Amino acid sequence: MVATSCVLKRRIYDIQDGCQHAYGSLRRWRLAIAFEGTAPRTTQHPGTALVTGASSGIGAIYADRLARRGYGLILVARNRARLDTLAARISNETGRSVEIVTADLGQGADVRRVADILKMDRSITMLVNNAGVGATAPALQSDIDEMEAMIGLNVTALTRLTYAALPGFVARGAGTIVNISSIAAVGPEILNGVYGGTKAFVLALTQSLHKELADTGVTVQAVLPGATATEFWDVAGTPVDHLPAAIVMKATEMVDAALAGLVRGELVTIPSLPDVADWIAYEGARQALMPNLSHARPAARYAGVPVA
Numbered sequence: 155m156v157a158t159s160c161v162l163k164r165r166i167y168d169i170q171d172g173c174q175h176a177y178g179s180l181r182r183w184r185l186a187i188a189f190e191g192t193a194p195r196t197t198q199h200p201g202t203a204l205v206t207g208a209s210s211g212i213g214a215i216y217a218d219r220l221a222r223r224g225y226g227l228i229l230v231a232r233n234r235a236r237l238d239t240l241a242a243r244i245s246n247e248t249g250r251s252v253e254i255v256t257a258d259l260g261q262g263a264d265v266r267r268v269a270d271i272l273k274m275d276r277s278i279t280m281l282v283n284n285a286g287v288g289a290t291a292p293a294l295q296s297d298i299d300e301m302e303a304m305i306g307l308n309v310t311a312l313t314r315l316t317y318a319a320l321p322g323f324v325a326r327g328a329g330t331i332v333n334i335s336s337i338a339a340v341g342p343e344i345l346n347g348v349y350g351g352t353k354a355f356v357l358a359l360t361q362s363l364h365k366e367l368a369d370t371g372v373t374v375q376a377v378l379p380g381a382t383a384t385e386f387w388d389v390a391g392t393p394v395d396h397l398p399a400a401i402v403m404k405a406t407e408m409v410d411a412a413l414a415g416l417v418r419g420e421l422v423t424i425p426s427l428p429d430v431a432d433w434i435a436y437e438g439a440r441q442a443l444m445p446n447l448s449h450a451r452p453a454a455r456y457a458g459v460p461v462a
């Protein structure tokens with residue numbers, strides 16, 4: 155593969171409804187992908203992607219990769235200077251249209267402004283709900299106002315933007331929502347518990363939407379990154395160089411794997427997980443609980459235990 159790195163390769167993915175993959179349903183897609191830093195080539199314009207938290211880290215890489223795959227962009231974050239620099243570079247390198255929206259998604263009025271764009275702009279075919287903050291401190295060392303602000307950004311804003319995009323996507327029979335969760339969604343003991351809780355919400359919402367939106371033509375994906383080398387860790391309170399290098403992925407590799415998971419039709423993508431069978435077993439165990447989670451009588455083990 156490395157030997158071909160100077161050669162422009164175009165690959166066309168033509169994925170039919172009902173293709174068998176480990177999980178997730180697939181819609182018919184045609185994506186022509188140009189590699190190796192050359193000008194992008196596409197067979198058709200895939201529309202516009204709105205990426206939140208695009209001023210740095212994972213969001214900035216999504217913006218770059220989606221532009222190279224032919225998307226126009228609407229980039230959302232607070233830091234105008236960074237957005238300007240990124241937009242100029244991407245626009246110069248790809249020729250795509252790049253629009254900037256400065257918004258603090260922790261503020262209701264700003265979230266509604268971005269939501270209005272998602273409702274009104276029919277060219278938008280993809281929403282990447284990426285903006286988010288984390289924390290590494292345990293509950294007793296955490297500030298409750300910061301926890302509430304994290305819920306506001308990671309949960310409330312993401313939910314409002316999702317709800318803004320969905321009706322149009324369903325009406326048009328097409329659209330993709332990528333929700334950036336975290337491995338903390340399934341490992342809430344790893345970092346701050348409120349952070350894990352917000353990311354578990356993102357995973358659960360995405361799983362529920364996947365079921366509700368079957369046969370609408372709308373695709374949803376939850377991405378569960380492990381530790382990724384971004385400024386996230388400075389904001390969260392533990393610099394990334396304090397982590398063992400063996401567990402930290404480059405943001406470029408994380409996003410490329412997540413996009414590969416999307417092309418493969420995955421509902422849940424865990425870029426680090428070596429064996430997808432482990433996730434399938436985990437999901438299988440969850441599904442096996444379903445028939446027994448609600449009964450008219452308590453389970454036998456609770457009978458006869460003195461409680462009063």
Ligand SMILES: NC(=O)c1ccc[n+]([C@@H]2O[C@H](COP(=O)([O-])OP(=O)(O)OC[C@H]3O[C@@H](n4cnc5c(N)ncnc54)[C@H](OP(=O)(O)O)[C@@H]3O)[C@@H](O)[C@H]2O)c1
Nearest residue numbers: 207209210211212231232233258259286336381382384386
């Ligand atoms: N890095 C990791 O190890 C890791 C692992 C799992 C999941 N994640 C998730 O990945 C996502 C992206 O994080 P990252 O690693 O790329 O970190 P990052 O480099 O710190 O990027 C966070 C992005 O969110 C934006 N943002 C923060 N607060 C905002 C607000 N109030 N309103 C609007 N935008 C806001 C930031 O832009 P401005 O400051 O310009 O607003 C920035 O563009 C987050 O949801 C995070 O939870 C990260």
